[in-house]
Amino acid sequence: MAAVSQLQRQFIEYATSLYNEGYLDDQFTQLQKLQDESNPDFVVEVVSLFFEDSEKLLNNLATALQQKIVDYKQVDSHVHQFKGSSSSIGAQRVTTVCVHFRNYCDEQNLDGCLRCLQQLNHEYILVRNKLEALFRLEQQILQAGGSIPMME
């Protein structure tokens, strides 16, 4: 089963790099621990909800920051939501941008907010791509008849 062990090694390397580079934190591992045979797609389902939520929030943020008179409370509320959901799935870099973003909201700093929105878009797309790649690796392992290694 050379193919399976190679895929598993690839998976471990890739997942490890995501943790080392701060894209994912321990919360993601916690989610994986909640997955079992009765609900084998749990993590994918939660992450899909996160993707849906994020895209809505990013749109809302863009709209809110384009207003002639920006409602910073509203902006902050969207960022707070984003911070919550990203933290719930362990998307650490997204959460970090949200923290800075909220500070700019407090200062009513439009420039800072716009920069953070750009960063947020960027980090979101990065983590989405990486998670999709991770899930693809998982699928490959399963299709080759192997099991997904548990991350410590």
Next chain:
Amino acid sequence: MNQPELHVLAVDDSTVDRKVIQKLLQISSFKVTVVDSGSRALQYLGLDEEKNSDCRFNDLKVNMIMTDYSMPGMTGFELLKKIKNSSTLKEIPVVIMSSENSMTRIDRCLEEGAEDYLLKPVKLSDLRRLKDTILKTGPDHTDQTQTRKRKHKIDQSQEPDYHDQTLSPPSSPQHAQTKRARL
């Protein structure tokens, strides 16, 4: 051991968090109902502001409520107050979940009668602890329990000058202040 499942009503406006808390509760062998707002929670509990009926079927009986703090419309804190002010519902333990590790917020919630205050993201170990507490103490809450909870939250925060004081049981059972002195 034929222990009936404890039924938890979870309240959170976030789709992601609802899915996660539902899973956490199921894995911890709780029966789970999840709603997305405080008003829906009150409806479920039979405390509908429109109807004044007190009829709830026995299988809807809720053993614990877990609610997010920051929600649009009715906050978790407001929901907590409504539950504690209800003659029919005040005995149900209410747990607040929040991403904010704020001592003032934690104190406010505990003083308003919250059973516990959990920092998000909530972990399986939090639920294990809750389950033990609910099974052991039941509706018979003492301030010693509250003291332990506040102490636990202080442990979790990075606040300096934490003095471990063993507090003796207060004289009045219900609303004694057990504020920790901070030098």
